[in-house]
Amino acid sequence: MDTNSSMGTLPTPCLAALLDHNMGYSVSARRCGAFEEVVAMKVDAIIINGRIFSPGVFLEAGIAIDEGKIVAIAKEPNLPEADEKIxxxxxxxxxxxxxxxVHLHIPGLLHREDFGNGTKAAAIGGTTTVIDFAVPRDGSLKKTFSLVKSEGERLAAVDFAIHAAICLEEHIEEIPEVSKMGAASFKHFMANPDGLPFIDTGAMLDSLNKIKEAGSLATVHAENESIRIHYLNKLKQQGRGDPLAHALSRPTIAEAEAISRAIMLAAEAGTPLHVFHxxxxxxxxxIGRAKEAGLPVTGETCPHYLLFNQDDLKKFGPxxxxxxxxxxxxxxxMLWKALAEGNLDVLxxxxxxxLRAEKEKGWSNIWDxxxxxxxxxxxxMIAISEGYHKRKIPLKRLVEILSTMPAKIFGLYPAKGNLQIGSDADITIIDLNEEMTIKAEKLHHKADWTPFDGLTVRGLPKLTMVRGxxxxxxxxxxxxxxxxxxxPRSMKPSATANFP
Known part of the structure; x- marks a missing residue:
């Protein structure tokens, strides 16, 4: 079956008309008005009785899937015959x-997680694509990227992409070639997170210029290393090794200064920028102010920053x-507000x-x-429960931060992050009202603990589909x-966010 029809994306008003008039359409239908003929077909699967989020609107309809692609959206009577009905x-x-x-494949630390186990846990949680990292502590960036890609192809149960980390100045010259290999972005550590090498500000500017030439995206771990080192030494001199001391060694100003510097460097180079965590x-x-100034800057945050704060260190410590x-x-x-209103783009x-045994030693010395x-x-499930049910963030916005915006930012759109004809049949079905209390022993990642243990969530993934x-x-x-x-990251303008 032809899944590359010239029909493209059917305009939303036309789609609504088709559905309202109990019509259907397919990739082999002609691009025209709402009442054109629908060509009969036999497909691999159909999903019926759903409330579908298709670009910008929710539709009471079904989806037809063939050869891993979405080939029709219609009321059930007008869906094609299928080998499987869901x-x-x-x-x-x-x-x-x-x-x-995500960090699933880290050589030497595979007892903590790997591509196989981690992507299965992701799938159970409703995720259809993950983006991991190639982080060369020494040696070639290209070689490290190839090794991570090979491991993903060997083990991953869902689709995946890879960020490439610029840890050494010699990696800058590899950017054009690694970009052609499909890197989702090029990451820069602006401070030492856990013993990883990183480049200085001058080299980072060189890197951003090279990324601009390659037509790719710069990403940053934004913390000021000088501030971190200063307060780390000061706290150690005071004999501090408690969990709060770690947080105090990396104050808010360290993040704010680094984000400001990264934005200025990216603006100077003319490079799109995404700020991690x-x-x-x-x-x-x-980040919001940079957007207002018309700069191509996006940002993300994580559930642990939304649900926990420094007061919780008394209970959870390391x-x-x-x-x-x-x-x-x-x-x-403020982070919840930023996600809801668009200053932040992705969760x-x-x-x-x-593992638990590795974390426990931090009670006596957090620096270890x-x-x-x-x-x-x-x-x-946390996004739906805490975002939609508790904070009334619209479902449309949650779909953007979970699916659409990461696809656009990292060059995967419209194949990913989107339910329309010709897109990959990456689909998650969610029961908005089913509840579950999270328990570490019932989760499927390798870590034998979770900070969310005991949290009752409402809104659970029921089925996860990758390419049909x-x-x-x-x-x-x-x-x-x-x-x-x-x-691989697509360089087509349609595959990315609205970056100039």
């Missing part, structure tokens, strides 16, 4: 969520040691989880513990290791 039972159907910031309201405000650290309750509320997990929390399985194949259903992983495909 009943959504009136539940919400959204474009497959994308977790654009924003932890403070001040940081989100800086388990909530993350980089950047937790802030205040007011910061958490990610930054999934990276030392690596940062990181698990979250790849719980992101979507069910990879998870009702809390169980169905996807096979190696099914996931590498998704």
């Amino acid at each position: 009943n959504a039972r009136g539940n919400l159907i959204i474009p497959g969520p994308i977790d654009a910031h 924003v932890s403070s309201g001040r940081g989100a405000d800086l 388990y909530l040691q993350v980089n950047p650290p937790l802030r205040t309750k007011a910061d958490s509320e 990610v997990t930054d999934h990276y989880a030392p 513990v690596e940062g990181g929390v698990p979250g790849v399985e719980t992101r979507v 194949e069910i990879v998870a259903s009702e809390g169980s992983a169905w996807g096979k290791e190696g099914y996931g495909r590498f998704c």
Whole structure:
């Protein structure tokens, strides 16, 4: 079947008319008015009785899927015949969520997570695509990228992309070639998170210029290293090794200064910029001001910054040691507001989880513990429960921050992050009213703990589909290791956010 019809995206008014008049359409239908002939076909699967989020609107309709692509959206009587029929039972159907910031494959630390296990947990949690990292501590960026890609192709149960980290100045010259290999972005550490090498500001400007030439995207871990080192040494001299000391060593000003500097450098180079794991309201405000100035700047935050603050360190201690650290309750509320109103664009997990035994030693000396929390399985349910039900963030906006915007920012749109004809059949069905209390022992990532243990959530993923194949259903992983495909960043303007 031809899934590359010249029909393209049917205009929303036309789509609404088709559905209102109990009509259907397919990729092989002619581009015309609402009452044109629909060509009969036999497809791999149809989903019926759903409330579908198709670009900009919710539709009471069904979806036809063939050869991994969406080929029709219509009322059930007008859907084509299919080998398999899936009943959504009136539940919400959204474009497959994308977790654009995970750490699943870290050589030497695969006891914490790997592509196979991590992507299965992601699928159970409703995620259809993850973006991992190639971080060369030494040696070639190209070689590291190839190795991570190979591991993903061997083990991933959902689709994946890869960010490439610029850790050494010699990596800058590899940017053009790694960009052609499909890197989702090029990451810059502006401070030392956990012993990783990083380049200075001058070299970072060189890197941004090279990224601009390659037509790619710059990303940053935004903290000021000088401030971090100063307060780290000062706190150690005071004999501080408690969990709060770590947070105090990386104050809000360290993030705010680094975000401001990154924005200025990106503006100087003319490079689109995305800020990873924003932890403070001040940081989100800086990104919002850059947007108002017309700069191509986007940002993300994580569930742990939204649900926890420094007061929670008394209870959770080293388990909530993350980089950047937790802030205040007011910061958490400002981050929610930034997500709802558009100063921040994406909700990610930054999934990276030392095991319980590795975290426990931080109670006596926080400097001995690596940062990181698990979250790849719980992101979507937390977004629906805490965002939609508790804070009344519209579902349309939640679909944007979970699915559409990460696809646009990282060059995966419209194949990903979108339910329209010709898009990948990456689909998640969500029961908005089903409840569950999160328990660490019932989750599927390798980490034997979660900071969200005991949290009751409302709104659960019921079925996850990647390119037309069910990879998870009702809390169980169905996807096979190696099914996931590498998704290179597209350089087509239609595949990215509104960057000049």
